[in-house]
Amino acid sequence: MELATATNPFVDEGAYVSLPADARSSLDAAVNQIGKNITGMEGRCQKPRGFVRLYETVKSTKGSIGIVFGSAGEPDARHLRFG
DSSP, rough: OHHHIIIIIGGGOOOOOEEEEHHHHHHHHHHHHHHEEEEESSOOOOSSHHHHHHHHHHHHHSSSSSSSOOOOOOOOGGOOOEE
16 A cells, blocks of 8 residues: 555655555565655554654654655554654
C-alpha cells in the first residue's frame, strides 16, 4: 500500500517521500523501484516513539512535512508532541 501511494502520484509529481518499514531488504527494494525522491527509513511507526522518530528525522533533514500517510494503524495522538 505505501509503495503504490508513494509512487502515484506523490513522487511522480515531485514530492520527496520518506518510507518507513521494518525490513531493510524491503526498503532497499522500494527505494530501487521508485528510483528518485525517496529515503527508506528502517523502523516501526505503529507506536508513538517510532512515529515521533520518523517525524523528527524528516523535519531535521527536509525542513517540513507536508503529508503523513499511514496504513498500518493510527498512533495515539495524545502522546505526540510536534513543535
